[in-house]
Amino acid sequence: MKPPLSDIGSYRLPVEVVDPLRLGLSAVSTQTIAAIIKEVPAYAEPFAGELGLKIARAVRAALGAFLRLVSRPGADPGTPMASAVEAAYALGRGEARNGRSLDALLAAYRVGARVAWRELAAISVREGQPSATIADFAELVFAYIDELSAASVAGHADELAATGRIRQRRLQELGQALIAGEPAHVLQGLAEQAEWPPPQTLTALLLTERAARWVIDLLDPRTLQIADVVPDLPGTTVLLVPDPQGASRPTLNRLLTGHDVVIGPARPWALVKSSVDRALRVHRLCPPADGAVVDTEDHLAEVVVTADSSALEDLRARALAPLAGERGAAAAKLIETLRSWLLHHGRRDDVAAELFVHPQTVRYRMARLRELYGDRLRDPQWVLALTIALAIPSWDIPKS
Structure with missing residues (x-):
């Protein structure tokens, strides 16, 4: 009994069907690449540079792997497919690293599948292959592209997740260094590694972890969150918020109402440790309760008087x-x-x-x-x- 056509690891096409396709593979690859450049704008620029050569080679390799897969003898059934899937997975990761979306990648697969099938089918028709064989061949092409698409989607998602984790770790390192008062050149280097554009000023907020989860989405996306940095205040989180000064400070106070927050003074971003220290000092003098927002600007006299x-x-x-x-x-x-x-x-x-x-x-x-x-x-x-x-x-x- 013939295996399901979607099981491309098991299905075989006769040699007399595959050989003409292999001879025409270079022309099919060229047509496929041209169609992708034309119909997927996100790929027009990459194909014009050095990256274009790599992508073109990937397209030719994928088509060649498909023909090897459906024409080889039955031994070692997994190797060609595994190799193709691995290459598609790597392509997905590369696309994520280069900042291209999943939409562009999947569009390229759709266009590539359509054009490759059209050109390969034309070769089979010229060779006089029966319609049943050509129909089987069409299903195999699209099943193969589905496998490659799924692998690239997985690679794209994994790369984004890994990149997100790496960036989050670097943002944590930056936040810790800011609170520790590291030198400016160290902080600048960490900010560049984390791809975090420094604001003019930062303001420290002292609040519970639960409150931080509620309010962080309301704040500037560059806000840094550092948890468990105050040994005598377990469960307390520090948020470093860009530029909440001047007219924006009252707005910040309103946003935070109901969350038991202490707001430190605005400081140049590399000197935000002094804002954290002030917030901690005021928190110990008059800890917030019942949803109050305690602004350190309202407690300067107490801070000065109790400094020693x-x-x-x-x-x-x-x-x-x-x-x-x-x-x-x-x-x-x-x-x-x-x-x-x-x-x-x-x-x-x-x-x-x-x-x-x-x-x-x-x-x-x-x-x-x-x-x-x-x-x-x-x-x-x-x-x-x-x-x-x-x-x-x-x-x-x-x-x-």
């Missing part, structure tokens, strides 16, 4: 030394009043409103503070020291 927590503690101890003799609750009320008095520039009613006490209570407490501090409350240097020391409550000072 041990120095701030020493300053507080010195500035509050006159209160050492007061009892705990009384001392706490005096410190609270002194802080408000400094921030409100001595406006008694404003201090009373903030502390929810009577203005007379403020007057009494300030009288006690003047007894303890004396002329120091009129000394600009002491007022500055007290203002800095009491700028934020002591429990909000992050520990070094």
